[in-house]
Amino acid sequence: MMRFQVKLRLVLMLMTLSSALAVMGQKRADAPIQDKPFIQEYSIKYNYDNSGNELFQAASDRNGYIQVISLHGLLRPRAGEMLFPGTLVKDVQYKPTSDKGIRAVVNYQDQLVYVDDVAVLSNAWAGRLFTRHNLPEARILEAGKDFTFLISDGKKLQLLNMEGSLWEGESADAVNEIAYDAANNQFWILGENSIQVFQPGKNNLKQVLSRPGLTAIEVWKNQLVAGTSDGYFTVDLQSHQAGEMQKNLPWTEITCVKNIDGDLWLGSTWGAFKRNDQGKYDYYASKRWLPSDEVIDIAKGPENSVLILTGKGLGQICRQEMTLYDKAMYFEKQVRERHIRFGFNGTISGMTDGDVTTGSLETSDNDGLWTTMYLAGEVFRYVVTKSDEALQNVRESMDAMERLYSINPVPGFPSRSFERRGYKYHDKPWRRAEDPEWDWKSTTSSDEAIGHIFAFGAIAELVDVPELKDQAIMLIDTLMSHALKHDHYLVDWNGEPTLWGKWTPEYVNARPVGVGDRKINSSNYIGMLQTAYHFTEKEKYKKAAFDLMENHGYLENLMLPMSKIGRAAEDADDWSKMLSESWNHSDDEMYYCGYWGLYRYAFDKELKAKFKEAIVDHWEAERPEKEGLWNIMTALVGKDDYDFDNAAWYLREYPLDMINWTVKNSHRKDIELLPENFREQSTAEVLPPDELRISRHNANRFGLDGGSDGRSEYSAGDIWLLPYWIGRYLGVISEPATK
Template sequence: MKFFLYSLLLISFHLPAQKAGDQKFIQEVVKIHTSREGLPDGSIDRISILNGVPVAETSAQILQFKSGSWTGITRGKSEPAPELPAIPGAKILSVVPYKGGLAIGCTQGLYFYSDVKKLERVFPQNEKYSWLLRNVNALTTDSRGRLWFGATEGVGYLDGDTWKLFTGKEGLPYNKFTSAAAGPDGMVWFGTEKGAIEVENDYFKYRFSRRWLPGDHVNGIAVGTDGTAWIATDKGVSQISRVSMSLEDKAKVFTKQVEERHNRMGFVAHSHLKEQFNPASSELAISDNDGMYTSMYGAANAFRYAATGDPEAKALADRSFKACKWLVDISHEKGFPARVIIPVDWPEKVNETHSRADNLENQKRDPMWKDIYPRFPKSKDGKYYWKCDTSSDELAGHFFFYGVYYDLVAKTEEEKQAVREVVGDIMDHLIRHGYKLVDHDGKVTRWGDFSPEYFSSVYGYDQRGLNSMNMLSFLNVAKHVTGNPKYDQEARILRNKYQYHIYAMHPKEFFPPENVVPWDNNICLMGMYGLINYETDPALLLMYRQSLETAWQHISKQKNAFWDAIYASLANRFTKLADQKYFENKGLFPENRLYAPKVVSKLYKGNHNPDFILENLQKIPLDLIGYTMDNTHRLDVIIDSSPMQSEHVGWRTDGYALPIDERGHVRQDRDGFALLASEGDGHDEHEGTFYLLPYYMAHYHGLLGK
């Protein structure tokens, strides 16, 4: 039976390549124009496009953009303003030609002024709304002849005799308008006092913060025939271009980005920007979890190699494996993985930064903080420092990568044996120390306790679901990679004596909020991948499938391509097993004969939307700089009012997290529901792994369509 299931695993690991990665989509790309490109400092009051050339205006000068820079030009003769009627008690705010006359927006509403000088007040209404408009600051007609307005009540357009109206409930993010402009194919842009809004096919995209604009107060917008939006703000001009590219094109961009700016001796992590917002000023940095992030990059290239056969992918996966194995080989004791390795001449004085005094200071806010020194011991050869106090994050990354690398990349016996050795070393360290990561001080690390005693303590009860599941996952990976039956025996002890498999059915915390951290989602799903893929017992598979669904309930609404890809691949595998009658006639759970058929029936198919993976991958910005973004003011957001929850957590009115290009992080190990977030405030660039891993994993598992 085991041979049959392993054969099934290998078959599922070699799905035919598909062409979804080559299909074109529109990627929006931002260029910020400030004094560096020749604009004056301060506000740009107006912008237009004359004969295909962008023209920016201030109170003092007019500039045009040619050959990559802005240069001053002479102010031409302006067009005479149209003759406007007097509207008693109202201030005119916006005017646009419409049907031979004018549409006029004012403080008191919307008016049509016909070519025969007739003034008519307009009251937009449909089956849901009837509006007496106020502060109609924005008007435009689109390429399909529809009249659009932006007012205090919301946004709407008149198509023939029919009004379509939008508030926050329909996706409108903000309503303090300053301007509007039309683009090709019915596209419309609105300027607001806090950002710009792009509307395409009745869907609203919110473009604000330094990710999209130099300043949030938008004074004007002009849209070129190619759809490029030129946005004048209080701090310069933003150029948002529409570039046709494929997912594979995007992957090449991010692979290049990682290799040029995020590869430190084979380790992959974010980089620091010496000049805020400027990737050209990038310098290599270290994270707290280099092992985790290098594992993720290695796994991305393992899936890439399996899906495409690209020799570059194998070389990068091999390099990542050697780096991760080095983390294990360098430490004080066989099988203990370091977090980070840096040369001794690293510019940051790490052991001065992480001093004993610093440890004691940290313990004031976190009594469980580990007082260990040095936090960066020196390697035996004296050439490197390695960071200790390794956590469960690192282990989850290592074991996830090693299983994938062993199955998809390691071809020769020498390559496979290297994987067996490192997996065996780590697993044996954990077993030898009673399921604990034990540091150079002889004590367990802060987040490295997987022992039964810890799970029974007041300090560890909330970790037992996640850590029990992960320990069983690590043992499954070790059993699969090494073939050593002792790891099966250890897992059996943990299940039969300590109920780890029961704990694992609640694989992560959901409440209270202080116990819920987004990287636990990463740890959980990565652990699930090895746990389920390498399990052969049908009873355990049913339990683990139920555990996966429990974890998924909170994660499913975040539109995270990595988590979605893991869930979908495992759910699809369960469907295949059920189709092959793998759970039938086995006498499973005789004390409750309804359990097995109920799980198979209820969880037969995955509860996911396959389109969300593609959506997330397409929306990941090419610019992976971390910006501060505050979405708490949005009209299309519902604030989470759960007890003890932060006021900075919420979701769109459709129940899903904001799109990744509208929130304050681009990493796929963060909380998609965080409305106020900062990933370095422009001083960090994050590695392209957060696109590459979900893309190639989804590509390999056939999750991107055909």
């Protein structure tokens, strides 16, 4: 039942034991992000077709045995791993219990106690708990102290212990739920329009308040939490005074309230949420977490997990302690098992409902870019750890990158991708290679080029393997010689510049000053020329860069503050208007890939100081997004604190499940929506990564809704491993703490 948890624990144990040997970088005791163990959450889902059978409750005992109460008997989970959901099936493990027609269950002293039409009973304590009752329609059960239990059929109530009945009575209102207050030894009873208190011993039933729309109750931190159809409120356990209604929630139509080990959990008709230490709510919705968003019940699960019962099955939110290094090793495995095609770092697409075995690796316009971001991460991994595996990964991806240049007939031109003939997408950019078995994709753009130069520069500088250094420098020289030969254009098979491969002044400076393309192309291209000069020492690259900076305004362009970037004026050309409709988040990715060469290989100290100013200015503009890669990479320019705590938060909160589930947040009541703006910042505060759709670094982190119903799985290679490993290299992230 817990196969994935066991496998994950074993993997993490092995990784932890080997980390002292495998992690050979500096201790980095002064690193701002100390890699201490944290709690990583993930979900195992057990789907269920509930047509004709209603689900009511979930529970588990000290042995880790999970049961679900349904209209037609007990159910239990079968199979189930993080990426491979299980199902709920009829529980026949112990037929004398499952044949009884169990109506409700409660966890008492870590054991399961049931009520059926005859008795309150349990299989624990050698089966001695079997107390007959007088409510043949009993369907509500709560445990008190010293083996006392209060049951109800929805109207009548009966208090029992091991010896028999202690009290019977009837509620003036319906009885929908019972919660026990251990501190005051009293039961709270939820009706349709009232809350009552029953005190054993005194045996009096007292109404505390009357209010319509009540849906759930639970005792939590010396107060009763009462859910309603529009928020929740609290009631003091002694004074019985009600507090203000709380509506600043992900969703206010509450269906259940539970106290799980001191944490307040609430279920709703649109997902579940947990109150965190900041008084805000961690939101668990979408198929990343639950079989469906209609939450019926929440219960404590085995091994520090939480069970969330929905209309379509059970979600088990598992909580595993790990370090960032452990998480990196998990993602390294994910990439190599499912996301490598010819050495490219790719996406699995065409999946059915999140099943990775139903999808296929796809070719992409950005095979070169996504691969170079993964490749750079593996370079930094190798530099930090001297891992033979990382080095082999670098070799394989470099072979794929080099073939992008050799598979087409245009000297120095990088293809977007290549594929075996007959398996490509049937769109115009595909061309036939000389080899009849292969096709290559044309129309390469500037975002591929800057990714290439970033990774090749990192290899040329940092990898102590001569043939790899030579290969990287050769490819840098090949690409940049092509650009200079063609007057700062990428020129395709037809002798024409590609749509986006244009760094020439005639194109760049045709844009108004505040249009982003003018700044991004200037910044990227100067960085590319600096990288080429740094490693080849060919004067043509230095000469071209200074000509562009001194005679064509490229230095002024790239130094333009981000606050000046905006929409083109009404009298601007249509192309400039199109380019500046809103902030282009792909530009952020291109800028940061380019900053490696722009800052690290600056021609002189004066330029380096200017480039630092431009990079920090960009980071300031990006701070609200809490984008882990941007915060970490800004450390290129020095040791100041570039919101490294937010970078750690980003890395820790990113989900292990990289499935592109459909996620919605725009309905939430706990977010502050902002007016429409150029930066497309939809909310005052960005949501955690595990509450958003899976996206690469070129996406807007303020996008509230999105995803593709589990039809694809993204690679962690560019999304997570690059920020982690460059953080290790730059000394932002320490090596893992020894467990």
